[in-house]
Amino acid sequence: MITSERMAAVDANAEALGVPRKQLMESSGNAVAQAVRDVAEPGARVVVVAGRGNNGGDAFVAARFLDGYDVSAHLLGRAETITTDIARENWTALQQGEYEIEEVRDSTQLSLPEADVIVDAMLGTGVTGALREPAASAAEAINTSSGTVVAVDIPSGIDADTGEAAGAAVEADHVVTFHDEKPGLDSVDADVTVADIGIPAAAELFVERGDLRSLSREPESHKGDHGTVLVVGGGPYSGAPALSAQAAFRAGADLVYVATPESVADAVAGYSENLIVEALPGDRLAPVHVDTLLALAEDVDAVLVGPGLGDAEGSLDAVGEFLGQFDGRVVVDADPLRTVPGVETDADLVCTPHQGELAAMGGPREEDWRDRADAVETFAEDIGATLLVKGAHDIVSNGERTRVNRTGNPGMTVGGTGDVLAGITAALVTALDDPVQAAGIAAYANGRAGDLAVEDHGYGLVATELPPLVADALWGDRDE
Ligand SMILES: NC(=O)C1=CN([C@@H]2O[C@H](COP(=O)(O)OP(=O)(O)OC[C@H]3O[C@@H](n4cnc5c(N)ncnc54)[C@H](O)[C@@H]3O)[C@@H](O)[C@H]2O)[C@@H](O)CC1
Ligand SMILES: [K+]
Numbered sequence: 001m002i003t004s005e006r007m008a009a010v011d012a013n014a015e016a017l018g019v020p021r022k023q024l025m026e027s028s029g030n031a032v033a034q035a036v037r038d039v040a041e042p043g044a045r046v047v048v049v050a051g052r053g054n055n056g057g058d059a060f061v062a063a064r065f066l067d068g069y070d071v072s073a074h075l076l077g078r079a080e081t082i083t084t085d086i087a088r089e090n091w092t093a094l095q096q097g098e099y100e101i102e103e104v105r106d107s108t109q110l111s112l113p114e115a116d117v118i119v120d121a122m123l124g125t126g127v128t129g130a131l132r133e134p135a136a137s138a139a140e141a142i143n144t145s146s147g148t149v150v151a152v153d154i155p156s157g158i159d160a161d162t163g164e165a166a167g168a169a170v171e172a173d174h175v176v177t178f179h180d181e182k183p184g185l186d187s188v189d190a191d192v193t194v195a196d197i198g199i200p201a202a203a204e205l206f207v208e209r210g211d212l213r214s215l216s217r218e219p220e221s222h223k224g225d226h227g228t229v230l231v232v233g234g235g236p237y238s239g240a241p242a243l244s245a246q247a248a249f250r251a252g253a254d255l256v257y258v259a260t261p262e263s264v265a266d267a268v269a270g271y272s273e274n275l276i277v278e279a280l281p282g283d284r285l286a287p288v289h290v291d292t293l294l295a296l297a298e299d300v301d302a303v304l305v306g307p308g309l310g311d312a313e314g315s316l317d318a319v320g321e322f323l324g325q326f327d328g329r330v331v332v333d334a335d336p337l338r339t340v341p342g343v344e345t346d347a348d349l350v351c352t353p354h355q356g357e358l359a360a361m362g363g364p365r366e367e368d369w370r371d372r373a374d375a376v377e378t379f380a381e382d383i384g385a386t387l388l389v390k391g392a393h394d395i396v397s398n399g400e401r402t403r404v405n406r407t408g409n410p411g412m413t414v415g416g417t418g419d420v421l422a423g424i425t426a427a428l429v430t431a432l433d434d435p436v437q438a439a440g441i442a443a444y445a446n447g448r449a450g451d452l453a454v455e456d457h458g459y460g461l462v463a464t465e466l467p468p469l470v471a472d473a474l475w476g477d478r479d480e
Helices: 004-016 021-039 054-064 085-096 135-144 183-187 209-215 239-250 262-271 287-298 313-325 335-342 355-360 369-383 417-431 435-460 463-475
Strands: 045-050 070-076 100-104 117-121 148-152 174-178 191-195 228-232 255-261 276-280 302-305 329-332 348-351 386-389 394-397 402-405
Touching: 004 021, 004 209, 021 054, 021 085, 021 117, 021 148, 021 174, 021 191, 045 054, 054 070, 054 085, 054 117, 054 148, 085 100, 209 435, 209 463, 228 239, 228 287, 228 417, 239 255, 239 262, 239 417, 239 463, 255 262, 255 287, 262 276, 276 287, 287 313, 302 313, 302 417, 313 329, 313 335, 329 335, 329 417, 335 348, 335 355, 348 417, 348 435, 355 369, 355 386, 369 386, 369 394, 369 402, 386 435, 394 435, 402 435, 417 435, 417 463, 435 463
Parallel strands: 045 070, 045 117, 070 100, 117 148, 148 174, 174 191, 228 255, 228 302, 255 276, 302 329, 329 348, 348 386
Antiparallel strands: 386 394, 394 402
């Protein structure tokens, strides 16, 4: 099962992996033609009713694969208003190939010829809401026609994610859907065929550019809409929590607070005027601070615990007590990671260990990244947390779904890059409801920032260079 949002991301990932959408469209159209051949003998009359998006584009391709049939294609709208280049190119190919085509400019002009097969390619996964004209009238015409209806991807008018129809919808006999089942097809009374259109499995497994689509924002946004983060760290160190906080900002958080022992609070605040610093009495995090942390944590969307916190027993105990009483979203990094397996918590945890820290948590050690991915999935399920295990291949899993990130380079073994990653992760778990997606994109962005830094500085990169590049990685349009 795949949602339309996820499908769009996977499709864009395929493009990033060298399989452009137009190639997928060729496969989709070929699969639609096969479905037509399955229901009608050569010579049969086939009427294609197409919308102006890629759903229509698939059917223009199908027409080319139906030599021997009596095919006509009817575009709902003017050809100049076809919404994508690839659909337009395929329309033009029909024009130049002397196929029988027609532009239907409004519903009064709509009169479908008698047909043995009608291909419904008006609207696919790109659409929600009730069908507008002339599509609504066309749906009625298709439903009253005696021909067999083959729908492309989803019957037009049906929401691919919910199966609901907000108004008129096509009643299809057959549906050819692409790549994977759509949730909305469950409630559709038709034969459904899932066509493999050649999307590489890597487009689902690896985090790629297409995944960044999930970060798109509503134009009407207010301060605080995009997440507030509390970083709990520092004591023996001051740079780490500051780096995490800067990275969280660059990954889109609106406000970032740092709770840190007063011994380093001024140092942390001194790195940047963007940070709001809460000084905790003393020079190490300790159990006496837990009530303060819980109060601060109430007011933010996610907490990051660990950067520069050290491994003093009292600090680790404090983290354990905090997790025992907190039920929000928490990212855990560095020394406190080892406390996680022993803690009963209602918090939504994302843990960001490197492989040594994973072993200290009682997790698996596997050389090969594929074996590691399997083992991390099992371990994530055991401990009931999302894991982001850092490495040349970063592995993200919640025990059910597993993603792998390949960005990054050997220059990132320099100190502080993990603090940056933890900060990005905290910001993204506030922006996305899905911790696996958030951690996957965080790993992608951190690695990509590292790759951009290497372009500028070679392996002399340092972690403070990464946060601004995180913003480029997430929202910039620098070429790959
Ligand atoms: N991996 C993928 O995502 C692939 C998608 N493909 C095809 O692309 C389709 C999605 O294409 P698009 O994203 O271009 O979207 P659609 O083709 O589903 O719909 C977009 C068109 O619908 C119009 N529209 C929007 N709301 C409407 C309404 N309520 N009433 C009437 N018209 C409305 C828009 O103006 C636009 O012309 C899929 O269903 C599938 O058929 C395939 O070509 C290849 C792979
Ligand atoms: K359709």
